[in-house]
Amino acid sequence: MSKSALEIAKAARAAFEASQLLTSEQRTNALLAVRDELERQKDAVLEANRRDMSAAEELVAAGKLSASLVKRLDLSSTEKWNSMLQGVSDVAKLADPTNKVTYATKLDDGLELYRVTCPIGVLLIIFEARPEVVVNIASLAIKSGNAAILKGGKESTESAKVLANCIRTALASSSVPEDYIQVVQTREEISELLEQDKYIDLVIPRGSNALVSHIQHSTRIPVMGHADGLCTVYLDASADSAKACRVAVDSKTNYPAACNSAEILVVHKDILESVWPRVADALVKAGVELRCDEPSLTSIKPSQDSDLIKPSISTDYDTEFLNLTMAVKAVASFDEAVAFINTHSSHHTDAIVTESQELARRFCRSVDSAGTFVNASTRFADGLRYGFGTEVGISTGRTHARGPVGLEGLVIYKYVLMSGGQDGHVVGEFGTGGRAYQHSPLAPSLPY
Structure with a gap:
């Protein structure tokens, strides 16, 4: 029995929350397991891709699909297949983008403030045609500590399904929860997922201006737009x-x-x-x-x-x-x-x-x-x-991330305030007639 959109969103949120204490090494090992599983299942993936290609070519012949989309769909070339696998390996080798201190200051004796990078949370990523995007995005999500729900174009349904099964099989043998990566197939599921702002933190549509505009007007969830390339x-x-x-x-x-x-x-x-x-x-x-x-x-x-x-x-x-x-x-x-x-x-x-x-x-x-x-x-x-290993896509927006969105585009930050005072610290002791904030810079080392 298939899950409802609400169950998918809840499962993604639970997987994200369960993963927050995983080490960088554990996430890297999960990625290596994904690559190994893809290698083992190459024949099954390419057979599914041939089914997608055959169906797409019929649509082109009927004038219902552009030839350029079919070209994007094809996974059969050795170069494209190896590039997809190399992308997983490259992401695995990259530095962990989380738990990096980007600002540190001393507010008072024993009171220190740190700005630390962290995952965004649960991502809903909608893309068109290219099935290898499933692997690209899953790799970036795993490495950056984000759970992801993926929806590809209907043209790549069979390929995306087999690729997703490979990824989930690999995750099941790792420390990363299996529901960290989920793939949905229908527009109806997307419409319902766009309503799950309680569980989903960011939507990334990768495709035409029409797709991006439709998503932006259909959800309360923040949207990182990946529009067309003029x-x-x-x-x-x-x-x-x-x-x-x-x-x-x-x-x-x-x-x-x-x-x-x-x-x-x-x-x-x-x-x-x-x-x-x-x-x-x-x-x-x-x-x-x-x-x-x-x-x-x-x-x-x-x-x-x-x-x-x-x-x-x-x-x-x-x-x-x-x-x-x-x-x-x-x-x-x-x-x-x-x-x-x-x-x-x-x-x-x-x-x-x-x-x-x-x-x-x-x-x-x-x-x-x-x-x-x-x-x-x-x-x-x-x-x-650019050396990002791979990318979620190219963001043409002007906030958070721009251009090719790799690992750094999939993290945000939190502020961590650490008090080492014997009685803790309270705001009431500062200000007029009280203590003054020191605001002196600290070495950017992780406080925990």
């Missing part, structure tokens, strides 16, 4: 042509279906007749369809007789294509480029190609995105590449 590459007037080609092509073509793939190319008017034609040629040769505004189109059309070069329409600059399509916009100045990016970007990751250190500095400060890159592909925006 990433931009800006070619400044001083851009080196070879560097511009490398960065633009990699940002678009390395993995077009990823949220950190560039969807927009902004080009300074001063290089429309020099650098831009070379970049356009490199993108077209890589199979990229360019949707250009009039200035960028006019400057390359005589030399680029290709069906892949088309006029743009206004909505192209607000579209996450997730394929080999790129919108191109010419601008008259650096300030116009920044204003355009801040208006049309989803505040995920944006890059500048420039030889000017001053403009690089201004770009990084004035573009309001979670990642601002200089002369580097937007595809670097990834928890694995």
Whole structure:
């Protein structure tokens, strides 16, 4: 008999509370057990993934699912499978993000205040398509001391189910409670879980703006938004042509279906007749369809007789294509480029190609995105590449955590006040006519 949403939420809360005295070593050992179990069950996982792929391909043929989602769904490549397992190992090796003292001060003789990192609690994480996210998020949750309830897209139901069973089997043989990681399958369960603010502490939707917006308007639980990726590459007037080609092509073509793939190319008017034609040629040769505004189109059309070069329409600059399509916009100045990016970007990751250190500095400060890159592909925006082991996703919000959310994004903090006075300490002894607070810094060592 399946559990109700309330029972799932209660079980997650009980598992979280039961785990708070576990050591870092015990959580790490649980992760190693998860990796071993995944290795043992590889054939079962890939068979489930084949069932998901087959069903998804039928939906694509019927026009009910995009081909880019199917690509995200596939676990069969050796590289993708090994990357998933390596993510577990990498997280296991990372330092424990909990019980770190980030502030310590002496309030009075024998009265010391500490700010100490701690887990958030119970996480409800909703994501689309990619089944390996189950393993990524479970690894981060276990390492950071958070219980997690996971809901993947309906396209990955079979894969997610088998992956979750592997994780729970591994946890059952460890010190971490089995209900630390639970997977739900239906929208109805999510609707009910969004009402469980007594037991669930944070919702993390990972997907489209529509998904994030729907979740934010459907719950009283705090939401950490992971929206779509409208990433931009800006070619400044001083851009080196070879560097511009490398960065633009990699940002678009390395993995077009990823949220950190560039969807927009902004080009300074001063290089429309020099650098831009070379970049356009490199993108077209890589199979990229360019949707250009009039200035960028006019400057390359005589030399680029290709069906892949088309006029743009206004909505192209607000579209996450997730394929080999790129919108191109010419601008008259650096300030116009920044204003355009801040208006049309989803505040995920944006890059500048420039030889000017001053403009690089201004770009990084004035573009309001979670990642601002200089002369580097937007595809670097990834928890694995940042050294986080893996990530829950990319947060485009402006509170608590931003950019790739790894272990540090899954902890918060508490204040610990320790009195060593013989009679304890009371507030009534301080203030006018009483004792003064010392507020002198202490070494940031854990007080317990």
